[in-house]
Amino acid sequence: MRVVLAEDLALLRDGLTRLLEAFEFEVVEAVDNGPALLPALIKHRPDVAVVDVRLPPTFTDEGLQAAIAARTEIPGLPVLVLSQHVEPLYARELLSDRNGGVGYLLKDRISNVAQFVDAVRRVADGGTAMDPEVVSQLLARREPLAVLTAREREVLGEMAEGRSNAAIAAKLFVTEKAVSKHINNIFTKLGMPPSDDDNRRVLAVLTYLNG
């Protein structure tokens, strides 16, 4: 899988490159500033882009802006955005084109290498990887969620992070059948149209939570 990387701190850029290459990704270009990112993405059309939110020259959110701009140029271009802090506001902006293939994670999560690589792969496949902190903030402010049982809220949270039914089942130590039953209940209670496709379902949940 071909990756374009954007990270301004050399230490992290090299670390990420090493980490990704150890898991059979090919880092085709690693840029260290905002203006170089968009041309690199358009030139290489990578299978996934891993992008830091804050980049030179202004050290604001040009990584995020470049990622969003790239996705209007190349619809559905998989982008995994990394940051020292997460904001539901940014998650909403990333998800607003409803195309999937979006990830938004704290840099802390890289330390759990297996999960991080899994997230990169999921995003590259058109799935979603949302940081648990974003999800918990989203869950905290939605009142209608009171109609869900504790277990259903748990499943909803896992689903919002972008996990497939199988992964949720493994994490919560239940059968996949039980998970899909919970999911059906959630969709009925919240009045959302059911869907068989994992990715589509995750997007629906995030759209609902962001609304």
Place this chain on the structure above:
Amino acid sequence: METRSWVRDGLRAIAGGVFAVGLAITNLPLLAMSIVALALTPVPFLGLALLPWATNLVRMRANLERRLAARAGIAIARPYEPPPARALPGGWKRFRWIATDPATWRDLAWLLPGAIVAFVLGLLAVAIPLYGLEGISLLPLWLYLSVDWYGYGVFWPIANFSEAMLSMPQGVLFLALGLGAAPWLLEVNAQFAKLFLAPTKAAGLRLRVAQLTVTRADTVDAQAAELRRIERDLHDGAQARLVSLGMTIGLAEEMIERDPAAARKLLAEAREASGTALLELRNLVRGIHPPVLAERGLDGAVRALAMSLPLRVTVEMDLPGRPQTPVESAAYFATAEALANVVRHSRARTVQIYVQHVDDLLLLTVSDDGVGGADPAHGTGLRGIARRLAAFDGTMSVSSPPGGPTVVSMELPCALSSLKTSPSSATG
């Protein structure tokens, strides 16, 4: 509604007129007393005590006039020098403090002309509506019937019955005129008082210096406390965690040959500890300068804040540019504090945040539909907001009747830069 508030203002001003006339009369004994006190200054001991004592009474009267002027919409600041330290009543220091303050003499100069102007204007404010009431009550009709020579309004004397009846519409006009003119008359009176009672340019500058000294001391204190808190948080939090992290990794290094399983467990522990340290650092950074504020400015930061609250929040922003970073930060934290107060105390369901920039003033309004009863004198949160804003000459006012709604209005003088973004720290 409009008419009602107009009538209410008029009635209030008429009552103010009565008050002004009464107060004007008290000026005369105060003036007499001050003259006597001045005349007696050469008398040993008594002289030094009398003038400060009389001046004190005059100042109470002048301060009352300043308060009334403020109600009429004319702000007059108190111009007096602060009393010297360790000045005994009847002592020379105290006498000199009073005698060398130009405000003392300006107050005295105001007593007589102020009394005359207040008396005349106050009397007018009362007399015009009373004359109107006389016409409406058809008093002229009765007088026409019983007395030979009497008139009202434009008819002098009233010659016939219909002229007497016409006193009624005239009376209505006079009453309306009186209601409309009374607030204006009080304002003129206040303007006149301002000529004497407002600080001179030098006194104004002195007051400004005093205010700046206080706000600077507050700011420096707050800054120092903030740095101490950050130091403590780093020392007890991230720093301590990094130490333990180093120890855990060192231990794992030792064990990796002998007991790989235990080493692996230690490494997992170390990774978890690094996560906790990062979490603590993130929270600390958020408290110093929220990243989203650096990245998106006030607009994005307030919107992000609104998204994190368990209430329905509407945000309306009308900012064509960005304020300077320190002002922006103060505005953000003041808004955050106001919102935290809403969440903690108001039991509100919805909050409205309105931010706009008018005439080099940043105006922030946070209003909720909660239970009200917020009092800046008691809440440390609200006081903290006021202190934060004062460092930039900003102000805060709270309207919160019991039962709600609560409206916190904040003002910060500032210019906006047209730049959309500005460089900040270089952390990724």
